[in-house]
Amino acid sequence: MTILELNGLTIESNEKVIVNNVHLQLERGQWHSIIGESGSGKSVTAAAIGRMLPQSLKIKSGKILLEGRDMKDFCAEEMRCIRGHRISYIFQDYTSSFAPFLKIEKQCEDMLKAHTKLTKRESKTLMLNTFQELNLPAESVLKKYPCQLSGGQLQRAAIAFVMMLGPSIIIADEPTTALDSISAMTVLSLLKKFQQECGCSILFITHDLRHVKRYTNSISIIKNGEIIEQGYKSRILDSPQHEYTKHLFSAIPSLYETRERLLLEERMKLVN
Numbered sequence: 001m002t003i004l005e006l007n008g009l010t011i012e013s014n015e016k017v018i019v020n021n022v023h024l025q026l027e028r029g030q031w032h033s034i035i036g037e038s039g040s041g042k043s044v045t046a047a048a049i050g051r052m053l054p055q056s057l058k059i060k061s062g063k064i065l066l067e068g069r070d071m072k073d074f075c076a077e078e079m080r081c082i083r084g085h086r087i088s089y090i091f092q093d094y095t096s097s098f099a100p101f102l103k104i105e106k107q108c109e110d111m112l113k114a115h116t117k118l119t120k121r122e123s124k125t126l127m128l129n130t131f132q133e134l135n136l137p138a139e140s141v142l143k144k145y146p147c148q149l150s151g152g153q154l155q156r157a158a159i160a161f162v163m164m165l166g167p168s169i170i171i172a173d174e175p176t177t178a179l180d181s182i183s184a185m186t187v188l189s190l191l192k193k194f195q196q197e198c199g200c201s202i203l204f205i206t207h208d209l210r211h212v213k214r215y216t217n218s219i220s221i222i223k224n225g226e227i228i229e230q231g232y233k234s235r236i237l238d239s240p241q242h243e244y245t246k247h248l249f250s251a252i253p254s255l256y257e258t259r260e261r262l263l264l265e266e267r268m269k270l271v272n
């Protein structure tokens, strides 16, 4: 069942078309990745979904449908509620998710107060449980300022904030770019676990095909603001049709190296 649909979405600035006639369906409980070069329109598309486009960009035509309802029919108050409860963002720049001069606990309390009817005690229990689920030492992390946490801890705290509100859609815009590869894998596997447990859908924006291979169900390839290829992961990875997709994949040999290594490991397991 489709939870979010982009139907011919076209976005332009004063000078040019940035996103052109994009069609995309995000299915309930699915992980869909958008892959494309820098400047191809991934983040602009993501921002448009939450009605967070900068003033210099406008939706020229097309629709964004949330469970069949045109997002432009929601008033500002409804949008505030949707952002957080139903659609949450995880950004590459995780520091921007936090106010620098407030302790994590206070920020978490404020967020839960704004979006839920939980008592102070219930909020605290939720915080402790969620942080523990993400392997964050809750009591000590909650008492710290953002600058006192490592990048990986802070990104996990950002994911904890998202998890506490239990959204039906998470838009993760290159959430691991600023992390080392081990922290990145940890963050993504926790996100996958959350997705499986809660059945939410993930729209994942990335340059990294290793993550796409491991976590995604379906893929859109975007070039110059246009989706040029779309489909299930296995079809796109095993037999890309478009020349640009082939070029994109060949520019990232690690995908094939990883595939070869995994195949070899599987064969070795069978032999042993």
Ligand SMILES: Nc1ncnc2c1ncn2[C@@H]1O[C@H](COP(=O)(O)OP(=O)(O)OP(=O)(O)O)[C@@H](O)[C@H]1O
Pocket: 013, 018, 036, 037, 038, 039, 040, 041, 042, 043, 044, 045, 054, 056, 057
């Ligand atoms: N506020 C803005 N005003 C005008 N043009 C913008 C604005 N923000 C982005 N653009 C332009 O829109 C195009 C797409 O940008 P976008 O950030 O979506 O690319 P991207 O695919 O997410 O790239 P990256 O992978 O580097 O984040 C670029 O040409 C960019 O210059």
